[in-house]
Amino acid sequence: MTDQAQSEGRPETDDGEMAARLSEQGSAGPSGLAVWLGIADNTFTRQKTVKFGDASAVNSGRLYSILTVIALFTLWWLATNLGWVKPIFWPSLGMVGERLGKLISDGFRNFTLWEHVWISVYRVLTGVLLGALVGIPLGFAMGLSSLARGVFDPIVEFMRPIPPLALIPLIILWFGIDETAKISLLFLASLFIMTIAARAGVSSVRISKVHAAYSLGASKLQVLRHVILPNALPEIFTGLRTAMGVCWGTVVAAELVAADRGVGSMIMIAKNFLQTDTVVIGIIIIGLIGYSIELLMRLLESWLIPWKGKA
Amino acid sequence: MDGLRIENLSMVFSLPNGGRIQALKDVSLHLAPGELMSVLGPSGCGKTTLLNIVAGFLAPTAGRVQLNGHEVKGPDAERGMVFQQGALFEWLSVERNVAFGPKMAGKPAAEIRQTVEHLLEVTGLQGFGDKPVYQLSGGMQQRVALARCLANDPDLILMDEPLGALDALTREKMQGLVLRLWKETGKTIVLITHSVEEALFLGERLVVMAPRPGRVHKTYELPFADRGLEESPRSIKASQEFIAVREEVLSMIWEMEEEIMGRAGAG
Ligand SMILES: Nc1ncnc2c1ncn2[C@@H]1O[C@H](COP(=O)(O)OP(=O)(O)O)[C@@H](O)[C@H]1O
Ligand SMILES: [Mg+2]
Numbered sequence: 321m322t323d324q325a326q327s328e329g330r331p332e333t334d335d336g337e338m339a340a341r342l343s344e345q346g347s348a349g350p351s352g353l354a355v356w357l358g359i360a361d362n363t364f365t366r367q368k369t370v371k372f373g374d375a376s377a378v379n380s381g382r383l384y385s386i387l388t389v390i391a392l393f394t395l396w397w398l399a400t401n402l403g404w405v406k407p408i409f410w411p412s413l414g415m416v417g418e419r420l421g422k423l424i425s426d427g428f429r430n431f432t433l434w435e436h437v438w439i440s441v442y443r444v445l446t447g448v449l450l451g452a453l454v455g456i457p458l459g460f461a462m463g464l465s466s467l468a469r470g471v472f473d474p475i476v477e478f479m480r481p482i483p484p485l486a487l488i489p490l491i492i493l494w495f496g497i498d499e500t501a502k503i504s505l506l507f508l509a510s511l512f513i514m515t516i517a518a519r520a521g522v523s524s525v526r527i528s529k530v531h532a533a534y535s536l537g538a539s540k541l542q543v544l545r546h547v548i549l550p551n552a553l554p555e556i557f558t559g560l561r562t563a564m565g566v567c568w569g570t571v572v573a574a575e576l577v578a579a580d581r582g583v584g585s586m587i588m589i590a591k592n593f594l595q596t597d598t599v600v601i602g603i604i605i606i607g608l609i610g611y612s613i614e615l616l617m618r619l620l621e622s623w624l625i626p627w628k629g630k631a
Numbered sequence: 632m633d634g635l636r637i638e639n640l641s642m643v644f645s646l647p648n649g650g651r652i653q654a655l656k657d658v659s660l661h662l663a664p665g666e667l668m669s670v671l672g673p674s675g676c677g678k679t680t681l682l683n684i685v686a687g688f689l690a691p692t693a694g695r696v697q698l699n700g701h702e703v704k705g706p707d708a709e710r711g712m713v714f715q716q717g718a719l720f721e722w723l724s725v726e727r728n729v730a731f732g733p734k735m736a737g738k739p740a741a742e743i744r745q746t747v748e749h750l751l752e753v754t755g756l757q758g759f760g761d762k763p764v765y766q767l768s769g770g771m772q773q774r775v776a777l778a779r780c781l782a783n784d785p786d787l788i789l790m791d792e793p794l795g796a797l798d799a800l801t802r803e804k805m806q807g808l809v810l811r812l813w814k815e816t817g818k819t820i821v822l823i824t825h826s827v828e829e830a831l832f833l834g835e836r837l838v839v840m841a842p843r844p845g846r847v848h849k850t851y852e853l854p855f856a857d858r859g860l861e862e863s864p865r866s867i868k869a870s871q872e873f874i875a876v877r878e879e880v881l882s883m884i885w886e887m888e889e890e891i892m893g894r895a896g897a898g
Contacts, residue, residue: 553722
């Protein structure tokens with residue numbers, strides 16, 4: 321009571337002083353640019369006294385990232401232009417630029433660059449889609465029925481640690497090297513990831529939510545559709561992200577082994593012709609697309625599942 | 632209409648290691664329609680187990696539960712639940728949470744909208760309808776839980792420490808809301824709580840349970856809930872009469888706790 325009375329009766333000058341001090345602090349603070357570059361603490365972090373061990377007090381260091389990229393390119397430029405490495409082992413920036421222009425205008429071995437990239441992406445999307453279509457219901461069944469769990473547990477647990485690449489020989493024996501072979505491989509690669517993710521999603525449901533739904537009159541089917549399914553979506557989405565990443569790696573490797581189209585086959589064929597610049601371009605494309613897939617999935621996740629981690 | 636009848640209820644949990652826990656022993660209670668009974672007792676005395684049996688989530692080892700003359704066999708929309716927290720559907724907005732029960736029952740959309748609107752107003756949630764529930768404070772979330780339960784118009788409402796996770800001030804406010812809702816709807820309510828004050832303030836009847844095995848220790852008939860709407864909650868809680876019962880119940884529970892500690896120390 322007395323506190324309140326005092327603060328209400330506080331003379332004007334005090335507020336003025338306070339404002340002055342605030343603006344002083346503001347002007348003495350780090351500039352927006354320095355904060356963006358990640359080399360200065362923002363105003364909140366500046367007031368923390370414990371910083372070592374507080375991950376949120378570690379700044380982005382964006383300036384250093386920029387410098388690192390510049391340094392790498394400089395090193396590339398120096399190493400190739402001063403003849404430190406032979407072009408056959410690592411091409412010069414100029415050669416890569418020139419080759420990229422040619423690849424874009426003329427394509428590579430009967431296919432345009434976009435066709436190579438698109439066929440790889442298409443294989444991944446199809447494989448993951450099929451894997452999800454089968455894996456999600458399978459994971460749900462395993463999380464909901466002991467029959468399904470008993471039947472599929474040995475298969476899933478056995479297949480889980482086998483790297484998809486180890487299946488390539490068998491897949492080639494069964495399906496040859498056509499499109500079916502690649503899609504089947506990617507299907508298998510994503511199937512078990514999706515099954516396990518969906519099963520984890522089902523078992524992550526808090527029992528009080530299920531109880532609440534039944535007490536609100538929901539039937540078993542309604543509990544499945546309106547509680548267990550939405551509750552499992554975050555885990556399912558994490559599974560999709562993982563499957564996308566794994567399948568992207570797998571498709572490139574599979575194309576290295578046997579394919580006439582795709583980014584993987586492009587770099588393999590280029591290697592046979594000692595076109596190191598095409599190989600380097602292929603590797604950069606693989607990296608960029610893998611990264612873009614991850615970013616896209618994160619974006620989709622924050623759109624579609626905004627409640628993730630907020631239960 | 633015969634209310635809730637709990638007869639000679641016993642519950643024994645068999646543990647995986649071969650041990651057995653008698654969570655409830657011979658519990659009998661009767662609750663008339665429209666009555667609010669609060670249940671109090673030290674942690675582990677079987678309050679949640681009792682509520683889970685009445686809700687139909689657990690089958691008792693012995694005894695039976697009847698609501699309005701028929702036996703409780705499983706969960707049903709006639710018995711609504713309000714959990715402590717974390718039982719809201721975080722993928723749904725506030726109004727969709729509240730609409731859940733009527734929607735599952737296939738009620739017409741217009742009717743659902745009317746029910747939801749009314750309940751949001753009654754529980755002080757106007758303007759929050761389209762907010763995702765995870766953006767609300769703990770107190771607001773419990774308002775949603777209350778509204779969601781009421782939307783189904785259940786015969787009996789079971790609450791397991793519904794205000795247990797709230798800070799003291801929010802808690803007092805919410806006690807007022809529970810009291811008002813109870814008076815306005817005339818629902819039969821079983822309220823489990825850890826707070827002696829809350830149990831006394833809200834319960835027309837108070838059941839104090841004792842642990843090991845969980846059983847009814849003492850029952851009180853209380854006048855405070857009836858006065859709760861006319862008098863201010865603060866003045867009721869500060870009255871001589873209230874304080875006297877509060878101290879009696881508190882020391883009763885203290886003794887039980889000491890006994891548990893003593894036994895644990897000896898064992
Ligand atoms: N599913 C269970 N399996 C084994 N023991 C349980 C189970 N649920 C509760 N218990 C035991 O039953 C007793 C009563 O628990 P509970 O009803 O949760 O008490 P309260 O809600 O009063 O704290 C406790 O000793 C607890 O350990
Ligand atoms: Mg409990």
